[in-house]
Amino acid sequence: MERIIITGGERLKGRVGISGSKNAALPIMAATLLTNGVTTLSNIPRLKDVTTMARVLRTLGAKVEFRERELKIDTTNVDRFLAPYNLVKTMRASFLVFGPLLAKLGRARVSLPGGCAIGSRPVDLHLRGFKELGAEVSMGGGYTQVKRDGLIGAEIYLDFPSVGATENLMMAATLAKGKTTIENAAKEPEIVDLANFLNKMGARIKGAGTDTIRTIGVKELKGTDYSIISDRIEAGTYIIASAITKGDIILEGAKIDHLESLVTKLHEAGVEIKDEEGAIKVKARRRIKAVDVKTMPYPGFPTDMQAQFMALMSITPGMSMITETVFENRFMHVSELLRMGADIKIEGSRAVIKGIRSLSGAPVMATDLRASAALILAGLVAEGKTEISRIYHLDRGYERIVEKLSNLGAKIERVTV
Ligand code: UD1
Numbered sequence: 246m247e248r249i250i251i252t253g254g255e256r257l258k259g260r261v262g263i264s265g266s267k268n269a270a271l272p273i274m275a276a277t278l279l280t281n282g283v284t285t286l287s288n289i290p291r292l293k294d295v296t297t298m299a300r301v302l303r304t305l306g307a308k309v310e311f312r313e314r315e316l317k318i319d320t321t322n323v324d325r326f327l328a329p330y331n332l333v334k335t336m337r338a339s340f341l342v343f344g345p346l347l348a349k350l351g352r353a354r355v356s357l358p359g360g361c362a363i364g365s366r367p368v369d370l371h372l373r374g375f376k377e378l379g380a381e382v383s384m385g386g387g388y389t390q391v392k393r394d395g396l397i398g399a400e401i402y403l404d405f406p407s408v409g410a411t412e413n414l415m416m417a418a419t420l421a422k423g424k425t426t427i428e429n430a431a432k433e434p435e436i437v438d439l440a441n442f443l444n445k446m447g448a449r450i451k452g453a454g455t456d457t458i459r460t461i462g463v464k465e466l467k468g469t470d471y472s473i474i475s476d477r478i479e480a481g482t483y484i485i486a487s488a489i490t491k492g493d494i495i496l497e498g499a500k501i502d503h504l505e506s507l508v509t510k511l512h513e514a515g516v517e518i519k520d521e522e523g524a525i526k527v528k529a530r531r532r533i534k535a536v537d538v539k540t541m542p543y544p545g546f547p548t549d550m551q552a553q554f555m556a557l558m559s560i561t562p563g564m565s566m567i568t569e570t571v572f573e574n575r576f577m578h579v580s581e582l583l584r585m586g587a588d589i590k591i592e593g594s595r596a597v598i599k600g601i602r603s604l605s606g607a608p609v610m611a612t613d614l615r616a617s618a619a620l621i622l623a624g625l626v627a628e629g630k631t632e633i634s635r636i637y638h639l640d641r642g643y644e645r646i647v648e649k650l651s652n653l654g655a656k657i658e659r660v661t662v
Contacts, residue, residue, distance in 0.1 A: 249633040249647060251624035252656040253606060257492035259653045260524075263480045263499040264290040264644040265314070265473040269438040271338040272412040273473060274298045276439060277318045278305065278345035279419060280446055282468030286316045289473060293640045297336045301328055305342065320468075323349070330356040330387060336641070340368055341409060344417035347380055347391050354390040366572075370410035374401045378414070378421055398423030398462055406431040406542045411458070412439055418460040419448040427458040433543040434503045438474045445469045477503040478549045479643060480525065482618045484508075485553045486650065487527035488516045489560070489626050494653060496525040506546045510538055510554070514561065535563030535600055540571050552578045552619035559587040560626055561600040568595045578616035581609040585623055585631065606631040614642045621646065625655055 265288035275298065277284045289295060291314070299309040299316070305326070308319040326346045333339040333356040346353035358368065372382050372389065377400070380393040398421045403410055411431040416439070418425035430436070432454050440453030446466040452458045480499035487494035488511060501508060501520040508518050514536045517528040535558060540548040548571035558565040559582055569575045576596055579589050584607045588599040606629035611617035617639045624631030636659070639646060647659045 246634065247636055247659060247661050249621065249636050249639075250658050250660055251606070251621065251631045251633070253604075253625055253627040253629065253631065255490065255625070255654050255656055257486055257490045257494055257625070257650070257653040257655060260495045260497055261483050261649050261653055262497045263475045263483070266290070266435060266438070266476040267292055267294055267642050268408075268478070269435040269473050270295055271298050272341050272416070272435065272439045273442045273471065274302060274316070274318065275341040275345055276416050276443060276446075277307070277320050277468070278302070278323055278342060279349050279416060279443075280466040280468050281321050281323075283317065283319045283321075284468040285470045286318070287314060287470070287472040288475070289314050289316045290476065290644045292642060292644055293637070294336050294338065294642060297332060298338065301332050301339045301342055304329065304332065305346070326350050326352045326354055328355040333358055337366060338409070340371070341413055341416075343371065343389070343391070344375070344413035347375060347393065348396060348417045348420040351394040352390075352392050354388050356388050357384070368409070370403050370405065370407045371413045374403070374410060374414040374427075375417065377401045378417055378425065396421035398425040398460070400426045400428070402428040403430060405429075406456075408433050408436065411436055415440065415450065415453070415458055415460060416443065418462065419443055419450070419466060421460075421462040423462055425460045425462070429456055430458045431542060432456065434474060434477060442469075442471045445471055474503075475499055478547065478615070480504060481507050481547070481550045482553050482622070482643070483649075484511065484518065484525065484527050485557050485622055486625060486653070488529040488533065489557050489622050491529050492653070493528050496527070498523070499525045501525050506544060507550055510536055510546065533557070533561045535561045535565040535598070537566045539568040542571065548572055548575060549615050551575060552615045553622055555579070555589070555596060555598060556582065556619040556622040558598045558600060559589060559623065560602070560604055563600050565598045565600070566595055567598065570594065577612035578619045581612070581616070581620055582623060584609055585627055587623075603628050605629060608632045608634070611635040611638045614638045618643065621650070621657075625650070
């Protein structure tokens with residue numbers, strides 16, 4: 246079993262390169278199923294979730310080759326439409342092959358993702374949208390299946406701007422007959438990246454990044470070359486690493502425009518963040534103030550930064566309140582932060598945090614991807630040693646995090662016990 250051991254107290258300093266976005270790479274990989282050809286993707290992060298999506302694509306008949314940061318995907322021989330339980334259960338984003346398979350092959354049978362540590366996470370909005378596009382969706386044996394030769398453009402309204410539903414439906418609509426409108430669409434930068442990729446393959450999508458996405462279906466899409474955007478959540482995590490250690494870090498390759506809500510909140514707290522020729526500079530010399538945040542769909546404060554922000558607030562003098570509105574059960578990190586001495590109370594979807602002077606190192610357990618990052622951040626400032634178990638969650642979404650943090654001066658190691 247592997248663990249991460251951190252001895253807290255070092256101020257982080259130096260430069261860190263931000264990797265390609267996991268949440269952009271996964272739907273874009275799924276979107277290659279819409280073509281019969283070869284696509285080369287660059288700036289691909291080397292992460293467990295990316296390997297899982299590669300396995301899903303191979304199961305469907307694609308050839309997938311990794312070359313450093315590049316991924317060559319040949320979908321010429323994709324003729325299978327079953328995404329099995331053993332893969333989908335390890336990564337919910339596997340469900341994103343549903344739309345492309347339906348649009349391309351007219352059939353899809355994909356295991357229902359089920360719940361996960363942060364909530365029940367249904368796929369009803371995806372399925373309702375596919376029905377609007379004329380598909381007959383049925384369930385059985387834990388699988389969702391669908392059949393339809395030729396989708397027909399439709400007007401779809403999402404009750405909630407779900408990232409995954411917007412992506413799945415936008416992909417399906419590229420090959421549907423006529424015009425599809427997705428209202429109340431998610432506006433995340435990863436949606437825009439997916440639309441840019443699809444348009445480069447020959448799709449006709451307008452409005453990605455706004456509430457309304459309009460797609461005019463085309464007959465076919467062609468393989469292309471594409472470079473993935475940088476990971477705003479990884480960048481946000483290193484920004485907080487600098488703030489929490491009173492450090493001085495330069496993030497290379499990060500896009501500040503994608504981090505507006507986080508940067509605004511950190512400015513309010515007194516952290517200096519500057520955009521300098523494509524790099525983000527973060528300094529936290531002054532005393533930081535407690536601030537409240539509420540997670541919301543983009544451009545609101547990202548739920549994927551909530552746990553990390555809480556780690557920062559737990560050692561910031563004053564009271565702060567963090568409200569989680571996107572997921573129903575995303576406070577699993579709280580009980581672990583309490584073990585490190587934090588003073589946090591949960592009241593429904595709110596956490597009330599009373600900042601304390603210092604955390605103390607303790608053995609803690611990672612419960613999900615972003616919770617693991619929060620524990621690492623807490624460990625960086627805690628007095629003494631923090632030992633984090635179940636770190637496989639981290640490998641899903643943070644590329645070489647131990648190496649990147651030790652290059653910045655952290656005392657951190659990965660050990661096998
Ligand atoms: C994506 C991100 C994830 C991020 C989340 C919210 C990827 C691979 N993952 O997940 O990191 O935390 O966006 O920013 O990009 N919902 C429904 N019915 C549905 C779909 C969603 O009720 O059919 C609900 C979910 O339970 C959740 C909320 O909508 O409460 C947001 O989910 P969604 O935006 O779909 O998140 P994901 O695409 O799963």
